[in-house]
Amino acid sequence: MSDKIIQTEVLIIGASASGLMCAIEAGKRGRKVVVLDHASKAGKKILMSGGGRCNFTNMNIDASHFISHNPHFCKSALSRYTQWDFIAMVNAHKIAYHERDLGKLFCDNSAKDILTMLLNECADAKVNIRLNSHITTIEKQNEHFYIQSSSGHFRAQSLVIASGGLSIPKMCASPLGYQVAEQFAHHIWPTSPGLVPFTLQPQDKQKLEMLSGMSVNSEVSNEKIAFKENILFTHRGLSGPAILQISSYWQPGETININLLPDIDVLHLLLSRQKNKSNTRLKTLLAEVLPKRLLPALFSAETLDKPLQEISHKQLAQLAAQLQQWQVKPGGTEGYRTAEVTLGGIDCNEVSSKTMMSDKVSHLYFIGEVLDVTGWLGGYNFQWAWSSGWCAGQVV
Numbered sequence: 001m002s003d004k005i006i007q008t009e010v011l012i013i014g015a016s017a018s019g020l021m022c023a024i025e026a027g028k029r030g031r032k033v034v035v036l037d038h039a040s041k042a043g044k045k046i047l048m049s050g051g052g053r054c055n056f057t058n059m060n061i062d063a064s065h066f067i068s069h070n071p072h073f074c075k076s077a078l079s080r081y082t083q084w085d086f087i088a089m090v091n092a093h094k095i096a097y098h099e100r101d102l103g104k105l106f107c108d109n110s111a112k113d114i115l116t117m118l119l120n121e122c123a124d125a126k127v128n129i130r131l132n133s134h135i136t137t138i139e140k141q142n143e144h145f146y147i148q149s150s151s152g153h154f155r156a157q158s159l160v161i162a163s164g165g166l167s168i169p170k171m172c173a174s175p176l177g178y179q180v181a182e183q184f185a186h187h188i189w190p191t192s193p194g195l196v197p198f199t200l201q202p203q204d205k206q207k208l209e210m211l212s213g214m215s216v217n218s219e220v221s222n223e224k225i226a227f228k229e230n231i232l233f234t235h236r237g238l239s240g241p242a243i244l245q246i247s248s249y250w251q252p253g254e255t256i257n258i259n260l261l262p263d264i265d266v267l268h269l270l271l272s273r274q275k276n277k278s279n280t281r282l283k284t285l286l287a288e289v290l291p292k293r294l295l296p297a298l299f300s301a302e303t304l305d306k307p308l309q310e311i312s313h314k315q316l317a318q319l320a321a322q323l324q325q326w327q328v329k330p331g332g333t334e335g336y337r338t339a340e341v342t343l344g345g346i347d348c349n350e351v352s353s354k355t356m357m358s359d360k361v362s363h364l365y366f367i368g369e370v371l372d373v374t375g376w377l378g379g380y381n382f383q384w385a386w387s388s389g390w391c392a393g394q395v396v
Contacts, residue, residue, distance in 0.1 A: 003153065008034045008128075010396045011147055011156035013176065015042040015129055017385035018368030019162030020118040025393020027125025034156070035122075036133040036149055039172040043115040045164070048171065049382070054111030056090070057083040057386070058379035059103030065376045066384065067248055069189055073348035074373050074384060077356075081390035083383055093117040102229075104378045138180055140361065158363045158396040160356075162389065165342025165369040166191055173336065177370035178345065184361045187347040189372045193339030194248040197239035198256075198330035205331075207297050209235050214291055219262035220246045222254060228262055236334065244377050247333060248343060258326040261289055267320035270308065274316065278309035282319070290323075298322060341381055345372040356392040365392045 010026045012019045015037035027033045041047075046054060058065075061083045063075045087105070090097060095117060096108035107113050122129060133151035138159070140146070145159040163177035178188050200208060211233035219228040220242040232240030246256055273285050283304035286295055295304055299319070311319070333339070346366050350359045356371075358364040367388040375381040 005146075006034070006152045006154045008032050008154055008156050010034070010158045010160065011036065011145065011154050012160040012162055013037070013135060013147075013180075014160075014162030014164060014368070015039070015131065016045055016162070016164060016368075017043070017118075017382055018389035019160065020122060021386050021389030022160055022162060022365075022367055022393040022396065023127040023129075024118065024121040024125050025390055026396050027122065027127045029394075031396065033125070033127045034154060035127060035129045036135065036147070036151060036154075037129070037131050037172075038134050038174065040132055042119060042129060042131065044171045045168065046115045046118075047111050048168075049111055050106050052111055053106040053109075054114045055100075055104050055106050055379040055382065056097075056114050057086050057105050057383045059083065059099065059105065061380065061383050065380050067194075067343065067374045068348055068372050070348040070372070073351075073353050073371075074387075076353040077387040077391045078383065080354075081387040083379075085390075086383065086386045089117065089121075090114070093120070102378055135176060138183065140184075140364075143363075145364075158365065160365040160367060160392055160396055161370055162367050163370055165345060166336045167193060167339040167342050167369075169336060173342075177366070181346045181366065181370075184358065184364060186350050186358065186360060189344040189347055191342050191344040193333050193336050193341075194343040194374050195244040195340035195377050196247045196333040196335070197234060197237055197338060198243055198247060198250075198328075199237040199332050199334060201329060201331045204328065205237065208233055208237075211294060211297060214293060215240060216260055216291065216294065217262070218242055219259040221257045221259075222246060222249060224249045231258065237330065238328070241377055244340065248341075248374060248376075250330070250333075252332065253329070255327050255329045258328060259324045260294075260326060261323055264289060266323050267317055270311075270316045270320060271313065274308040274311070279307050282306055282308060282311065286323075298326070340377065341374050342369055343374050345370055348372050354391065355395045356388055357395070363396075365396060367392050 009032040012035045015035045066074045095113045130151040136148040145156045147154040161177045212235040214233045218231045227242045227245040229241035356365045368385045
């Protein structure tokens with residue numbers, strides 16, 4: 001590698017959603033942009049997202065769907081570059097997409113469509129993307145940043161950190177962004193896995209692992225919030241959209257409540273059937289509203305086999321509560337290995353909500369997941385990447 005310094009105006013570390021968006025916008029302004037990434041391919045997390053279909057945004061973007069120690073921070077960026085702006089780009093590239101439940105937008109064909117769109121926009125903006133680029137050192141001298149990497153020694157007027165969080169290490173997740181922030185005296189909120197499946201206590205695991213692959217529409221809640229979507233039983237514990245959502249609001253040692261029949265007044269159903277068809281066995285009735293395979297994990301064979309006429313009203317109330325207020329204390333989570341996002345990160349109180357520039361170091365910017373902003377499941381984290389990247393791209 002030559003010791004010659006490569007001059008650029010903007011250097012972005014991270015060639016995924018937020019970094020590519022920032023590069024596009026800066027390049028459109030005529031800025032000379034270099035993007036470095038240690039991965040062998042740009043946008044790896046884009047390609048794997050949404051089961052390969054990329055849930056690229058949501059129709060219902062709102063600041064209340066994001067978690068941060070500064071809940072107001074995301075409002076400016078989300079209002080300046082909205083879901084409708086990104087959808088307009090998708091439409092301009094003639095990418096076919098569809099809406100699923102709760103406003104989630106997915107590609108009809110493949111996540112490759114979104115990545116190709118971004119890379120084409122980068123090419124049009126004359127952005128220089130260098131992969132397999134490992135950062136050695138970052139320094140600031142006078143008004144310039146000096147970045148030593150395996151791709152060369154760069155000097156840049158503006159440095160943008162878009163290196164993401166710690167989730168899914170096999171997709172080249174890296175702590176580099178937090179390390180750079182700490183180097184420049186930024187406060188980092190403790191990080192933890194978010195949107196992540198739960199593991200179970202040994203006793204519950206033994207009882208429930210036989211249900212692996214079963215999905216049940218449920219409402220999952222704790223003292224802070226409730227989510228009504230599917231839960232999925234796995235051989236390790238609990239997953240599915242409702243579980244992933246609540247995991248971002250869960251603390252170790254806490255119990256979660258699961259309502260397995262959120263659309264039914266279960267006690268009314270039991271009492272009504274007891275009055276009209278008292279010979280019906282409990283398992284026969286419950287099999288009408290829940291998967292038959294689930295029942296032995298919740299109740300004893302003796303209880304399930306009882307005719308309704310042999311069960312007291314008090315016992316029916318207890319059975320209803322067990323179905324609608326089932327309490328589970330997770331053993332933990334599956335960790336960063338399967339987490340979709342990283343909670344915590346760079347303190348937003350030390351970053352401009354309008355430009356994403358550090359309040360401590362002029363022309364140093366932080367965008368995307370590396371910041372202490374975490375969205376719900378359903379396209380919210382991608383929209384945060386597009387919005388924060390776009391904002392930085394207007395000024396870098």
